[in-house]
Amino acid sequence: MAHRRVAVLISGRGSNLQALIDAALDPGYPAEIVNVISNEPAAAGLERARKAGLATEIVNHRNFADRAAFDAALDARLRAAGADLVCLAGFMRLLTPGFVAGWRDRMLNIHPSLLPAFPGLDTHARALAAGVRFAGCTVHFVRPTMDDGPIIAQAAVPVLPHDTADSLAARVLEAEHRLYPWALRLAATGRATVVGERVVVDGAKVAAGALINPPPD
Ligand code: GRF
Numbered sequence: 001m002a003h004r005r006v007a008v009l010i011s012g013r014g015s016n017l018q019a020l021i022d023a024a025l026d027p028g029y030p031a032e033i034v035n036v037i038s039n040e041p042a043a044a045g046l047e048r049a050r051k052a053g054l055a056t057e058i059v060n061h062r063n064f065a066d067r068a069a070f071d072a073a074l075d076a077r078l079r080a081a082g083a084d085l086v087c088l089a090g091f092m093r094l095l096t097p098g099f100v101a102g103w104r105d106r107m108l109n110i111h112p113s114l115l116p117a118f119p120g121l122d123t124h125a126r127a128l129a130a131g132v133r134f135a136g137c138t139v140h141f142v143r144p145t146m147d148d149g150p151i152i153a154q155a156a157v158p159v160l161p162h163d164t165a166d167s168l169a170a171r172v173l174e175a176e177h178r179l180y181p182w183a184l185r186l187a188a189t190g191r192a193t194v195v196g197e198r199v200v201v202d203g204a205k206v207a208a209g210a211l212i213n214p215p216p217d
Pocket of ligand 1: 012013014015016017045089090091110111112173176
């Protein structure tokens with residue numbers, strides 16, 4: 001199957017973008033990154049993209065009258081780049097329902113929690129406050145509600161007794177970097193399809209066994 005053309009939208013550091021860049025270096029990977037777009041001119045992720053020789057664009061939301069105008073500009077760039085799929089990777093803008101509808105089941109997001117728990121900001125602090133024993137991350141198809149939509153794949157990590165929001169975030173981030181390339185692979189090959197607002201993964205191995213935290217003595 002031909003490589004799917006992927007655009008990545010970022011706002012900052014771009015470590016998930018980097019994980020996608022690294023995955024796509026493998027000629028056997030089913031997606032190629034055709035454009036990296038940032039709404040923040042100073043996003044460090046732009047430098048990662050340039051180093052990898054990728055096309056970059058800045059669409060600064062401050063230059064637009066409202067969300068609809070910003071989203072229209074974004075949409076035009078994505079269409080011009082010939083994107084088949086869009087990956088949100090630390091993209092910190094809410095998107096309008098019209099824009100989201102135009103990329104239905106073709107736009108992915110990564111969120112650092114086991115959705116539907118802890119959507120939005122400060123996820124790690126809220127997970128710690130709730131006393132959960134597992135945290136993790138989710139890649140899902142985007143719907144208009146923030147951090148909502150059919151789940152493609154999740155990774156779970158244990159919460160440890162002396163975790164801070166930062167130490168937990170670092171553990172989850174490592175998992176994100178493994179999860180996003182895998183989830184994008186599933187979407188790009190057409191193995192992940194949305195059926196009745198849930199994702200069916202064709203030919204998926206079966207995960208087995210319970211993880212218990214704290215582990216039994
Ligand atoms: C990640 O934790 C991602 O899940 C969240 O924002 C963070 C972005 O980090 N949506 P990076 O820019 O990919 O390094």
